[in-house]
Amino acid sequence: MLSRTFIAVALPLSLALTLASCGGGEAAKEASATSEGAGEKAAHIDEGKITLSTDQIAAAGIQIGRPTIGGSGTIELPATIDGDPQGTQVVSAAIGGRVVALTRNLGQSVGRGQTLAIIESREAASLNAEIEAARARLALANSNLSREQRLFAQRVSPEQDLIAARTAATEARIALRLARQQLAAAGAGGGGLNRIAITAPISGQVIGRSVVLGQTVAADAELFRVANLSNLSLSLNLQPLDAGRVRPGAAVTVKAAGREATARVSFVSPALDTNIRLVPVIATLDNRQGQWRVGEPVTAAVEFTGTGTGGDGAIRVPSTAVQTQKGKTIVFVRTRTGFEATPVAVGDRSGDSVIVRSGLKGSEEIATTNSFTLKAELGKGEAAHED
Template sequence: MPELAPPPEDRPRWRRPVVLAVAALLCLGLALWWQLRAARPPLVAVETMTPGPVTRVLAVNGKIAPRARVAIRAAVGDVVQDVEVEAGDVVPAGAVLARLDLRHQAAVLRQAEAALAQAVILQAQAAADFGRNRDLGAQVAQVTLDDARRSLAGAAQEVAGRAALRDQARVVLDRYTLRAPVAGTVLTRAVDPGQRVDTATTLFTLADLARLRVETDVDETYALQIAPGQRVRLLLLGSAETRMGTVETVAPRVDPDTGGLAVKIGFDAPVRAPVGLTVTANVVIDSRTALTVPRTALTGGAVFVLRAGRAVATPVRVIDWPAERLIVTAGLAPGDRVITDSTGLHDGQILREEGK
């Protein structure tokens, strides 16, 4: 017969209750730890209020612009024959920029000059007739002399009229040549030879790049805060150098379409930069010694001051401004300990200060 396997040994019956007891103690300890942890007051960061120098700055973006800009259009419509300049060329006043096809107008001028020459000849003949009749004296009837005088006057008027037509033709012919009205740099060229142009299209833009400034718009919210004479820190895009400037002009009206107030800022020192380059302008609106709080400390017109381990809601007045810190004008005093972040706090809440 095969041998029977020996019966299994009896395991101690006390092990299972011990395991259950240990697990229960662990759960109880974890629950107690969590309860004690939850009962501990939250940690908060605190700032002690101390007066200090504060500069209120309005940051806006603007563009480099010339002080003087001239848009040049054709005075007559015709086909462009030649273009003498490129964008970026520096030209003196009177320099030729382009010429239109002037053949038709040149013919008009020649006709006017020929008509004037003919009128001058007729005037000379009338003058000779009048002189001859006048010299004959009594031998010539008075009516004949009067006719000669009228003929001479009419010939003189004809000459004057033909001369005016000739001058007008010259003026029109000169309009077929586009010249620079002022010295400057050609900013834009929008025409090529062979192109037909009209009198409404800007063909060239000239500007004086020796004296540049910054043009920007300020939101109407801050229209009462900005004024000529305020100092400005200017940072050109792509440059690490901060340049100083001054608000020169502020528009007298807000643009109803954009809600912006046009502001022009001059540089203290000449600067070389392309027109249209973006510039960050920090306008110094106000400088004073004052208390300030982080914007995150403010909630509903109040901040929380930590007193005896509790959050005390304290109403304050601040200058609302697009900045991370706000100037406090009432409600706080030096030495007050303000909680820097009011999120989730309530009046009377028990708190712990970080680092304590």
């Protein structure tokens, strides 16, 4: 009789103490009041069964959910958003000079071929002068060629003079083309013989600018950084075991600050990073709405493929729902009167979940959070029975 009375009041009293230690003053009072009415709302343990009312479950902070069926699980880990390597371009000066104009600032959009800056340089003047000289030489060569063709047709000039004139015209044309290409490589359209324009190689946004107006820059110095941010990259690092269950095309759920989106795995490295001994993984994130930023830390949930343990019909439960009691792995299944400790056989872990091989059908309601409280009460009840 004594042991039954002890069992009847043990669980509500322990719940009240637990809530009081966590700072839940009002909830603790309710749980204490519940312990006083142990006659009607008493909790007892009988062969792994724990009787709890709905109010007692809520007061203990025990959350209830259903197992997940299907898929092969996910793994949740921190990640960082990077710019797409194929969508980021460094804009540099091909020749040295002084910056006399800046047409774009940080964050502004720019189209491909649009001017970012204008540089004034002696070398630019030389390149433009070479084009003018090559153009004049070509005009002279074409004039000589026309004259030799006319004289050869009148049988006044020999054929070798015509051939020489044709060769000179061809060489002059090549020289002009080369001079234009050299100027194009350095920049064109600067608005003067001593100026060149620095243009954007791609369409996007200016995400970096390292010059100011009037600054003298050296050849090949970085002036701007332009990025097309419609697609971003997500950098992940997985354990080798987890990386073996991820394939290109797998979905990655990205979450941060009230935002959520789905990315797709585009690359799984065949080699480990020697510094951290993890496998680098890259996912592509659609950012046409502009809601993600380069360098932003996020949480990524990577979906495993069906090749891992568990298959597409696997039953998965949160790892917080699984407890060990006397060498047995158990999950607390919700009943009409409370919970029942149900033995299960578990398989591999999939991030924050565990695959259940047997013991559950998948349709049960289980304790997913604070299940350790039920485990503690189960142990107390078994100890009371032994007394």
